[in-house]
Amino acid sequence: MRTGDEILLDQASGEEAEMFLDLRNLKHLVRHGEGQRLEFKMKVKFPEKIVKELVAFANSDGGHLFVGVSDDGNIEGSKFVDEDQFVLEKAISTYCFPAFTYHVYRIPLENGRSVLVYHVFESIDKPHFVQLDSEPNPVCYVRVKDRTIQASKEMKQILRRENEEGLTFAYGAHEQWLMEYLRLNEQITLAEFALQCKLPIWLASRKMVLLVLSRVLKIEPGENQDHYSLR
Template sequence: MTLQEVKYLASQGEGLKIEFKKKAAFPEKIVKEFIALANTAGGVVMIGVDDDGTVSGQKFIEEEIYVMEKAIQELIFPKLDYELFRIDLNAKKGVAVFKLEKSSNRPHFLKVDKKRHSFIRVEDRSVQASIEVWEILKRSKNPKDTVFTYGRKEEVLLKYLAESEKITLKEYSKLAKIPKFLASKTLVRLVLANVLRIHPQESEDYFTLREQGV
């Protein structure tokens, strides 16, 4: 990767597939960006780029790289693959670009105090994945024909979505008068069966009917 390519990427601004970091301070927090990108659509994390896209570089960029690689290795599970590019701006400053593909081993997660935290990318933010997103990512790794049983709870849901634009887990649970865990399982199954589409959000995910052929 060349400096010209780095400046071009930086000029795009942060988004679904691009994240800027001035420096590798608090690497235990930055790794969530790596997880989110790998779990969603892939992308790049750029160290030495300001929030406004200025490629200002960072002194001792090799130390920034060391800190981040150590955090990636120790905190992200399962192992995360990436490409690393180091670009020197001058004798003192450089930029590091970590390039990630959409991972075939997703969902990746951050393990802290025996707890697993997974993240996905929503526009230009990395947000914690809901239980439903986690299940969909995990089960979609090994595609199989998902049995679509059409009962009362499915009928209520599809009838509602034929008249309304979207529905949340809480709304569906209340509408169908079923426990949240059962509503969750039903929604996940219908997403995997390509009947519904999930729209991850920072606060609460919502679901819509999937258009034919999409």
């Protein structure tokens, strides 16, 4: 069942967001802390790190980033809101690709400051990447609960192909073993599946990706390894 906060975030979209997320609604959301679709940043000190959160929202269910709110929920606002917006949007255009859709606006506070709000929409052009000067390769990020994590090779394939039609997979002995295993166990990793079925990792990966895309399995991305379970 969806929470009231999720309904509130769904309603706050596009031009409607500026009217809907006023200070009262902001306080309500912040009280519940960071989550799958909420991230707080007190300052835009390291914009190259903040864009990872935005890309993760675009690759997942969308979300809101509040600049001027501390991790513990203290709403102080941004003292230099124009500068923060300029720096962050420059970082988005410099480090993120392909472009994703977002709406930015401000919520004024009683202290004369404002909270800068970035509402990122779930993308139809996944996956999105961050390419920093300090990293040799672009990195894809996804949102898992209140964390932003690097997507695995399998997760990137799933994001890229999630709207693909006409997918088929062979239901052989390995798939049968996997179904039986998951009826008795909550989840399994790619490495465990490959080991138990004596499969090369590339083949096990291909089978897992197809089963997720066919909506037989669901994937829970992890920092070290993903976990798969029956849908």
